[in-house]
Amino acid sequence: KAGVTQTPRYLIKTRGQQVTLSCSPISGHRSVSWYQQTPGQGLQFLFEYFSETQRNKGNFPGRFSGRQFSNSRSEMNVSTLELGDSALYLCASSWTGVTEAFFGQGTRLTVV
Amino acid sequence: SQQGEEDPQALSIQEGENATMNCSYKTSINNLQWYRQNSGRGLVHLILIRSNEREKHSGRLRVTLDTSKKSSSLLITASRAADTASYFCATDPAGANDMRFGAGTRLTVKP
Numbered sequence: 001k002a003g004v005t006q007t008p009r010y011l012i013k014t015r016g017q018q019v020t021l022s023c024s025p026i027s028g029h030r031s032v033s034w035y036q037q038t039p040g041q042g043l044q045f046l047f048e049y050f051s052e053t054q055r056n057k058g059n060f061p062g063r064f065s066g067r068q069f070s071n072s073r074s075e076m077n078v079s080t081l082e083l084g085d086s087a088l089y090l091c092a093s094s095w096t097g098v099t100e101a102f103f104g105q106g107t108r109l110t111v112v
Numbered sequence: 113s114q115q116g117e118e119d120p121q122a123l124s125i126q127e128g129e130n131a132t133m134n135c136s137y138k139t140s141i142n143n144l145q146w147y148r149q150n151s152g153r154g155l156v157h158l159i160l161i162r163s164n165e166r167e168k169h170s171g172r173l174r175v176t177l178d179t180s181k182k183s184s185s186l187l188i189t190a191s192r193a194a195d196t197a198s199y200f201c202a203t204d205p206a207g208a209n210d211m212r213f214g215a216g217t218r219l220t221v222k223p
Contacts, residue, residue: 004154033210042215043200055209090154098143098204098211103154 002027004093006104013111018079021107025072025093032074033097034066037088037106046089048097049074055097081111116201116214124220131188133217135201136181144177145202145211146186155200158186193223 005024013019025032034046045058049068066076072093078085088108092101116137125131135144143162147155161168161177161184168175174187188195198218202211 031209035213043213045210045212048210050209088152092155092211097209100145100157100160101147101155101202101211102157103147105154106152108152 004091004102004104006089006091006107008107009105010108011110013081013109015081015083015111017081018077019081019109020075020077021089021091021109023074023076023091023093023104025074025091026102029093029095029102030072031094031097032068032072033092033094033101034074034076035090035092036060037090038086043090046076050097078109083111085109086111116203116212118199118201118214118217120217121215122218122220124222125191127191127193127221127223129191129221131191131195131219131221133186133199133219135184135186135214137184137201137203137214138182138205139203140206141179141203142206143204144175144184146173146175146184147200147202147213149198149200149216151197158199188219191219191221193221195219196221 031050033048036044047057068074088106090106092103094101119134145160146158149155172189177184198216200216202213
């Protein structure tokens with residue numbers, strides 16, 4: 001079966017801009033989680049969606065938002081980008097959110 | 113916020129040796145999972161151990177869980193150069209519907 005697909009793979013944005021990242025989960029998976037990974041902070045949990053509802057949110061400012069569509073595809077949006085938002089953004093899909101998760105290859109965001 | 117902490121942060125061994133990584137966590141959990149990440153790529157699931165299990169094996173991997181100490185260990189036996197990667201533990205805090213990861217252990221296996 002097809003894996004988790006994240007687009008785009010690489011992105012360069014300027015401070016103050018906004019960005020939208022996309023994640024297509026494995027067919028049948030209803031849970032999609034997003035993580036931010038930086039060298040200094042490791043994997044930080046952003047939010048988790050299940051059947052179009054955000055169930056949990058990590059400790060990130062309101063500039064970080066997301067949504068999930070009826071086909072389970074998910075997007076995350078970061079507004080008013082800051083240099084510190086430069087990171088690898090990973091999406092993971094699973095059946096329930098706490099079972100085995102399948103990760104995409106990530107989107108490498110660079111803010112200049 | 114992170115739930116687990118891996119120890120050590122980095123580990124370097126020779127091919128054929130065993131590698132042991134530890135994970136400590138803060139709150140009650142239902143499951144604990146271990147993942148591997150090759151440089152800058154997505155994570156790959158290795159093994160899941162439930163809170164009522166104490167030990168689990170999968171090929172060259174052995175995972176233990178001590179819920180009284182809120183800790184787990186991952187043992188990789190007869191390591192290979194291809195095992196070079198970062199290893200993360202992930203837990204689902206009680207009441208949560210998601211997984212929280214530690215900062216990872218960077219394992220280097222020298223040929």
